[in-house]
Amino acid sequence: MYRNLLTKKFFKDNPYIENTVQDFFYSILLYEGVEDAADEIVREQGLLSDERVEQITLTEELIKAEQDPETIFQLLRKDIDGMNRGGLIKKALQFEDVLIPMVIKKLLRSYHDTFIENSIKLIARSQNDYSSMLMEKYKEFRNPYVKSMVCLILGFRGEEAIIPWMLDKYYEMKKMYPDESYDQGPLLALYKLNSRFYDK
Numbered sequence: 001m002y003r004n005l006l007t008k009k010f011f012k013d014n015p016y017i018e019n020t021v022q023d024f025f026y027s028i029l030l031y032e033g034v035e036d037a038a039d040e041i042v043r044e045q046g047l048l049s050d051e052r053v054e055q056i057t058l059t060e061e062l063i064k065a066e067q068d069p070e071t072i073f074q075l076l077r078k079d080i081d082g083m084n085r086g087g088l089i090k091k092a093l094q095f096e097d098v099l100i101p102m103v104i105k106k107l108l109r110s111y112h113d114t115f116i117e118n119s120i121k122l123i124a125r126s127q128n129d130y131s132s133m134l135m136e137k138y139k140e141f142r143n144p145y146v147k148s149m150v151c152l153i154l155g156f157r158g159e160e161a162i163i164p165w166m167l168d169k170y171y172e173m174k175k176m177y178p179d180e181s182y183d184q185g186p187l188l189a190l191y192k193l194n195s196r197f198y199d200k
Helices: 007-012 021-030 032-046 050-065 068-076 082-093 094-105 113-124 129-142 145-156 160-177 185-196
Strands: none
Touching: 007 160, 007 185, 021 113, 021 145, 021 185, 050 068, 050 082, 068 082, 068 094, 068 113, 082 094, 082 113, 094 129, 113 145, 113 160, 129 145, 145 160, 160 185
């Protein structure tokens, strides 16, 4: 339907930038399980102190035992050890119907990087598709970083019909934030949309 918008020339003229946070998250979302594999290697290689392993194990057990969505929501906002974040997202997914509307509401005004990154992983890996809710709320997100990452999710979850909208967001962010990488969210989303719908 929109193949004429995502031409070889467009992608040649707009290459994505490697090693941005958006590029990192694109890889995480593309290769599900890569973080768990990396964590496992770190554990097996004995690269963690005994004290840290003990703390990680304690936190892991607390997360697994937790059954209150509100407590899990609060944990998404805490700077817990990176080794525990994968388990936290898996736990949060068990309560996604309750948590994700809460998360999206909080994202509207959030500038807390840990919460934003946990939220992006949670929404991107949810069983249900929250694309319509994200697009409906898009103008209300105050943080351009959040907008950029929301675009990235939409590249993985959105319908073909969002391609013109995503192009607008790319050019808008490119113009508004020339010295930042925010435009890489919608750009990588366009790469993913092209891959999903046309590059088969």
